Amino acid sequence: MVATRLDEIDRMILAELQADGRMTNVELAKRVGISAPPCLRRVRTLEESGLIRGYHAEVNSRELGFEVQVFAMVGLESQAEAELSAFEERCREWPLVRECHMLNGEVDFILKCVAPDLSSFQQFLTGELLTTPNVASVKTSLVIRGAKDEPGVPFDVLEERMSRTA
Amino acid sequence: MVATRLDEIDRMILAELQADGRMTNVELAKRVGISAPPCLRRVRTLEESGLIRGYHAEVNSRELGFEVQVFAMVGLESQAEAELSAFEERCREWPLVRECHMLNGEVDFILKCVAPDLSSFQQFLTGELLTTPNVASVKTSLVIRGAKDEPGVPFDVLEERMSRTA
DNA sequence: GGAAGATGCGCAATAATCTTTCGTGCTTGC
DNA sequence: GCAAGCACGAAAGATTATTGCGCATCTTCC
Numbered sequence: 001m002v003a004t005r006l007d008e009i010d011r012m013i014l015a016e017l018q019a020d021g022r023m024t025n026v027e028l029a030k031r032v033g034i035s036a037p038p039c040l041r042r043v044r045t046l047e048e049s050g051l052i053r054g055y056h057a058e059v060n061s062r063e064l065g066f067e068v069q070v071f072a073m074v075g076l077e078s079q080a081e082a083e084l085s086a087f088e089e090r091c092r093e094w095p096l097v098r099e100c101h102m103l104n105g106e107v108d109f110i111l112k113c114v115a116p117d118l119s120s121f122q123q124f125l126t127g128e129l130l131t132t133p134n135v136a137s138v139k140t141s142l143v144i145r146g147a148k149d150e151p152g153v154p155f156d157v158l159e160e161r162m163s164r165t166a
Numbered sequence: 167m168v169a170t171r172l173d174e175i176d177r178m179i180l181a182e183l184q185a186d187g188r189m190t191n192v193e194l195a196k197r198v199g200i201s202a203p204p205c206l207r208r209v210r211t212l213e214e215s216g217l218i219r220g221y222h223a224e225v226n227s228r229e230l231g232f233e234v235q236v237f238a239m240v241g242l243e244s245q246a247e248a249e250l251s252a253f254e255e256r257c258r259e260w261p262l263v264r265e266c267h268m269l270n271g272e273v274d275f276i277l278k279c280v281a282p283d284l285s286s287f288q289q290f291l292t293g294e295l296l297t298t299p300n301v302a303s304v305k306t307s308l309v310i311r312g313a314k315d316e317p318g319v320p321f322d323v324l325e326e327r328m329s330r331t332a
Numbered sequence: 333g334g335a336a337g338a339t340g341c342g343c344a345a346t347a348a349t350c351t352t353t354c355g356t357g358c359t360t361g362c
Numbered sequence: 363g364c365a366a367g368c369a370c371g372a373a374a375g376a377t378t379a380t381t382g383c384g385c386a387t388c389t390t391c392c
């Protein structure tokens with residue numbers, strides 16, 4: 001945790017860029033209350049420190065033809081580290097798998113997948129995921145509808161926290 | 167699905183901006199092989215059509231002090247539409263809940279949550295989520311480690327699909 | 333066929349932004 | 363109290379965004 005080294009301006013910059021990553025630097029500087037050059041320096045520093053990992057356009061998956069979104073709970077036969085890593089590597093190679101998280105509890109991994117349609121996903125499920133060595137069980141749940149999808153973290157919670165420790 | 171109205175250049179633009187949302191327009195134009203003005207016009211059109219929903223900086227949650235990530239599976243007492251909407255609205259108000267998706271199957275909703283630490287999350291869980299009316303069951307799984315976290319959609323799959331139908 | 337309209341490109345010019353340089357003030361530590 | 367280290371902001375030049383316009387291509391409708 002390096003967040004303590006950040007002042008309030010840095011946190012404002014992060015919050016603004018999380019909300020609108022394409023904002024011009026002058027607009028950003030105006031919003032956080034400093035002039036453009038130091039603002040740009042701060043952004044560069046945040047990027048180099050790894051606090052900002054990158055910038056992404058948020059695309060409309062459904063309109064683009066990815067009508068299906070699925071969560072898959074995967075259990076493995078063996079939870080030895082080598083097996084875990086091997087499965088993670090597989091996930092990285094599957095384009096339909098967008099996220100893969102290792103969990104505690106009965107399920108070993110949760111995967112967030114997208115697919116153009118149900119049959120594409122079934123094909124991936126039966127042809128790829130279920131035939132992967134060491135995969136013991138897969139339970140899938142189709143997303144009926146999305147209710148909330150916010151990127152990143154809630155900066156208001158962070159601010160609240162900082163002011164309490166200050 | 168409006169993706170069929172897009173040509174290959176539009177899809178390249180979307181792919182590039184999904185990968186690097188802060189790329190300059192001249193760089194983008196160079197990569198997709200047209201000059202800057204028409205490239206900017208295409209980007210504006212994509213934004214106005216809603217295919218590009220926005221741009222976001224990807225921040226390092228852990229380094230920012232959100233060390234805990236949790237998936238929560240929520241079951242409701244009643245699945246009447248009014249109750250579903252009410253729960254979704256609650257989720258939108260909770261800053262720690264970053265995503266909320268309605269699922270098919272035994273579980274009604276899956277929530278992706280972040281929190282500064284375990285006790286913050288427990289506090290949210292017992293003080294907010296579990297005390298919400300109509301919530302019947304909540305099963306939580308802590309994220310041990312993240313293996314993959316790609317934003318958006320796999321454009322190579324889309325390209326493959328387009329070339330097949332063309 | 334062939335002309336009229338629509339669409340989309342690229343060039344050129346201007347406006348805005350980015351980025352570097354440099355001088356100043358403020359804190360920090362001795 | 364003073365030097366060193368930071369971070370800021372003004373100014374200037376380089377780069378980029380944005381607009382206007384002419385041209386080519388492609389449809390569409392005689």
